[in-house]
Amino acid sequence: MKAALYCRLSVEDENRGSSKNISESIQNQQLLLLDYAKKHGYELFAIYVDEDYSGLDSNRPAFVRMLADAQAGYFQVILCKTQSRFTRDMELVERYLHHLFPLWGIRFIGIVDGVDTAERHNKKARQITGLINEWYCEDLSDNIRAVFQKKMQDGQFIGSFACYGYKKDPADHHHLVIDEPAAKVVQRIYRLYLSGTGITSIARQLTSEQIPPPSIYKQMQGLKFRSPHSSFHWSVSTIKNILKNPTYTGTLVQGKEKKISYKSKKMIHLPPECWIRIPGTHPAIISEEDFKNVQSQFQSNKRKKF
CATH class of the missing domain: 3.40.50.1390 (Resolvase, N-terminal catalytic domain)
Incomplete structure (x- = not known):
């Protein structure tokens, strides 16, 4: 048998x-x-x-x-x-x-x-x-x-990968520190947008200069980051996500989604009022003023479309 x-x-x-x-x-x-x-x-x-x-x-x-x-x-x-x-x-x-x-x-x-x-x-x-x-x-x-939940409420980073412009602190992986080369690109994206350059134009400019986009940059740093959309081209959605991410102001925003059940890996998105926001957890790359101005410009551009 x-x-x-x-x-x-x-x-x-x-x-x-x-x-x-x-x-x-x-x-x-x-x-x-x-x-x-x-x-x-x-x-x-x-x-x-x-x-x-x-x-x-x-x-x-x-x-x-x-x-x-x-x-x-x-x-x-x-x-x-x-x-x-x-x-x-x-x-x-x-x-x-x-x-x-x-x-x-x-x-x-x-x-x-x-x-x-x-x-x-x-x-x-x-x-x-x-x-x-x-x-x-x-x-x-x-x-x-x-x-x-307790770690998020205490302002500790619990993600697998830091967002573009930051890296995990070698001394404390629950704390973010600035990744200078990527941070300079983030600051440039904000400057370009605030000066009136459109998102599509920003993406084209970074691509033409062969600046590695976030997914490729992470892989180049030796991180085991995998994305089905990895490409050397900067996408409009990538630029938009960077411009809308409050993490760059030093505020940690986590708890945006949760599992539907302990039996399932499927995640559901939570409404913004349920997110956990803790300011001042890490160094800022973008000032609060610049971030607010960018969000205002987004709203203004939306109204112009309609």
Whole structure:
């Protein structure tokens, strides 16, 4: 009988270096599963590994590949360290462990927590385990959200990347410092706009001078920044975003969006009155007066269009 081994280490596994979580490492999960398979006479089909994926994520690459192979009948048993390594989503527990796996002739075994779909009497235990795992994710999500909310209210930067013109302080990644070369470009954009140069003309001018736009500039600085719109051409939207960004006045504006659910990565935009604005958190590149004048000019140009 052929067996598939599934291992997962996720973003919700905190303090990986602690004695509690050393046993959760991919290597140790594999050793445990290989030993179990050998002792029980299972022939190894494949080892599927997802690292840094949540147990609530149903689109994990190795997870999806394993399920496709299971449906194709390439193996008859799936071995995991625990049910939570397979999933922390109660809906997925019901869909696969209790519905599709029996149809596909797949036996699921969670070695440590005693989960075994061949044992009908422990179905309720599997359901309870599924609920507990999901509650854990919900509580963890709430705790993380509360921590981030507190950091934002304290004026700490929580973004992955600083906006163009700034960089993260090497001594404190929650604080922004000026990135001089990029800051000079930002100041120039404001000067040009205030002197009457249109946004399209500004974009063309910077492009013709081969000044790297923000996405390319970040990559040139060695940052792992990826954008589907990365190009050496300055776009109108990029110029407009720079001219409308209050961060350049030294005010940190965060909390503009939030997840719709702890189960989903989808974000929803929040209205401006819900944003968290903390002034004076970092050095200004643009004066308050210039920023206000730019916003007034935007409104004036809008009225002229209509």
